[in-house]
Amino acid sequence: GENVEQHPSTLSVQEGDSAVIKCTYSDSASNYFPWYKQELGKRPQLIIDIRSNVGEKKDQRIAVTLNKTAKHFSLHITETQPEDSAVYFCAASITGGSYIPTFGRGTSLIVHP
Amino acid sequence: DAGVIQSPRHEVTEMGQEVTLRCKPISGHNSLFWYRQTMMRGLELLIYFNNNVPIDDSGMPEDRFSAKMPNASFSTLKIQPSEPRDSAVYFCASSLTGSSQPQHFGDGTRLSIL
Numbered sequence: 001g002e003n004v005e006q007h008p009s010t011l012s013v014q015e016g017d018s019a020v021i022k023c024t025y026s027d028s029a030s031n032y033f034p035w036y037k038q039e040l041g042k043r044p045q046l047i048i049d050i051r052s053n054v055g056e057k058k059d060q061r062i063a064v065t066l067n068k069t070a071k072h073f074s075l076h077i078t079e080t081q082p083e084d085s086a087v088y089f090c091a092a093s094i095t096g097g098s099y100i101p102t103f104g105r106g107t108s109l110i111v112h113p
Numbered sequence: 114d115a116g117v118i119q120s121p122r123h124e125v126t127e128m129g130q131e132v133t134l135r136c137k138p139i140s141g142h143n144s145l146f147w148y149r150q151t152m153m154r155g156l157e158l159l160i161y162f163n164n165n166v167p168i169d170d171s172g173m174p175e176d177r178f179s180a181k182m183p184n185a186s187f188s189t190l191k192i193q194p195s196e197p198r199d200s201a202v203y204f205c206a207s208s209l210t211g212s213s214q215p216q217h218f219g220d221g222t223r224l225s226i227l
Contacts, residue, residue: 032213043204043218044156051213089156095213100146100169105155 002027004092006104014112019080021107023090024072030092033073034101035064038087047088048075080111115139117219119205125225131193134222137186138207146216147180147190148204156204162188163210195226 003026013019023033031052036044050057050064050073057064061080066073073092077084087108093101118137126132138145147159160170162182170180177196182188192199202223206216 034215036218043220045218046215049213049215100158100161101216103156103158 002030002092002094002102004090004102004104006090006107008107009105010108010110012110012112013080015080015082017080019077019084019109019111021075021088021090021109022072023074023092023104024070025092025102026071027092027094028068028071029094032093032095032101033064033066034091035075036089036091038089038106040086044089077109080109082111082113085109085111117205117207117217119203119219119222121222122220123223123225125227126195127227128196129194130226131191132195132199132224132226134190134203134205134224136188136190136205136219138188138205139217140186142207142209142217143185144208144210145182145188146206146208147188148206150202150204150221159190159203197226200224200226 006023011019034049035047037047038044048059048062048064050066055066061078063076087106089106090104091101120135143164145162149157149159159172160180161168165182178192180190202221204218204221206218208214208216
């Protein structure tokens with residue numbers, strides 16, 4: 001089955017810096033890659049996603065890049081703010097049929113004011 | 114959009130008791146997932162339903178855990194008998210199937226078994 005590795009497990013940055021979280025996946029058939037943000041005590045919420053026919057996607061301060069050849073994808077957050085502090089999860093799945101995403105273990109991002 | 118609704122939000126009970134967690138998916142979503150989240154093991158998929166049918170229950174830890182989805186708008190996760198190691202946050206999520214659709218999570222049930 002699919003295996004998703006996520007790094008780093010903890011990331012500490014100063015406000016205004018950029019943050020990058022990286023994930024690798026094992027199944028070359030995976031074609032949908034969502035990212036979720038989970039604030040303390042709350043539910044995971046989708047913040048951005050990318051499909052395998054696209055190499056990069058941006059939404060204001062966040063962006064996701066995908067390298068299908070290397071089977072890795074990354075989340076980039078620019079101009080970080082304290083409210084970006086949360087746990088971020090990547091996931092990979094094969095759409096169609098039995099859609100079951102595989103999640104990474106999560107990255108705890110801490111943004112220091 | 115009411116989102117995925119879970120109940121109860123918190124449950125504290127003594128070991129050996131039966132625990133029932135409930136979930137109402139987003140109307141129109143035909144896939145439903147139950148997850149367990151702990152610090153040690155992260156986010157674990159317990160069971161996945163598609164069109165009310167259990168498709169993958171390989172994540173259900175043992176026979177003490179069972180899940181049902183009697184109709185498209187309701188699912189339960191039952192633990193009987195409960196043990197302290199079952200203490201975790203249990204999330205229900207729903208999505209559309211067959212295309213690149215994200216999961217929508219409920220607010221979770223924080224379960225504490227004493």
